[in-house]
Amino acid sequence: MNTQRRGYVESRGVKMRHRWVLLLAGLALCGLSPLVSTFGGSMVYMSRETPLDPADSRLVEDTFYVTEGIEVSQRLLPTEKGAGFRAAYLAVGIKVDQGGRLYGKPERPGTYVSRVQVCSGQSCSAQDLTLVVLGNVPWEPRELTFPGAVGRPLSGEIGINGGPAGVVPTFTVTDHEKLPQDVTIGPDGHVGGVPAAPGISEVPVRICVAGNCAGVVVRLIVV
CATH class of the missing domain: 1.10.287 (Helix Hairpins)
Structure with missing residues (x-):
């Protein structure tokens, strides 16, 4: 039991x-x-x-570098002909108008990702836009005078000293008629070519570092 x-x-x-x-x-x-x-x-x-797939982007360029306190003057380019934009406030004091013009004055450094509306007719789609606002770091051109000789290759770099780290400056000749024959100044600041005649030329060049631009005169002395 x-x-x-x-x-x-x-x-x-x-x-x-x-x-x-x-x-x-x-x-x-x-x-x-x-x-x-x-x-x-x-x-x-x-x-x-x-983030949206870059392969589906309707913008030719979707990343812009600007400088704190410097007025922005750039433009969005749509990949589709005839496309427009919806005017909007993007960030840090920057706006975009219906024509794709970026304008305003950045207020503080940082990286900002906004979405812009790219429109074709009544149809619009959102696209990511990256604005990199850099601190206002002073810069100056490194070299503005280049000697050369007729019939000999000319090679030099304008370059800059200072500016924000990692930012590539751009160089634009504003009066191509001032360039000596067969001599070029590229958008990367490279001075090249083979001078065809002697002389001294003063070429106006606009240098921009993340929207912080200044005009300089490049002197070419060919003997």
């Missing part, structure tokens, strides 16, 4: 432990449900903020 009762008690204890395990498992699943919902919501939100 004692043996049968002991077996009954042990069997009942095992069943009770199984019930407790199932109960605790159910409570654990209930506790995890809000967390699963939260994680799912975050993933959906992040997917909406994911």
Whole structure:
């Protein structure tokens, strides 16, 4: 009799432990449900903020470097002929008009990603636009005088000293008629070519570093 009762008690204890395990498992699943919902919501939100595929971009260029406190004068170029833009405020004091002109004065350094509406007829689509606002770091041209000889290759670099680190300056000849025959000044500041005649030439060049621009005169002395 004692043996049968002991077996009954042990069997009942095992069943009770199984019930407790199932109960605790159910409570654990209930506790995890809000967390699963939260994680799912975050993933959906992040997917909406994911940058657009660059392959589908409707802009020729989607990254612009500008300088704090310097008036912006650049333009967005759509890949589709005849496309326009919705005028909007982008960030840090910069706006875009319907023609794609970026204007305004950046107020603080940083990298800002905004979405512009590129429109064709009544249909518009959002495109990511990155504005890198750099601190206003002074700069000056490194070399403005280049000697050369008739019939000999001319090679030199204008370059700059100072300016924000990692930013490539651009160089634009504003009066090509002032260049000596067969001599060029590239957008990277390279002076090259083979001078065809002697003389001294003073060539106006505009140098820009992230929208911070200045005009200089490059002197070419050919003997």
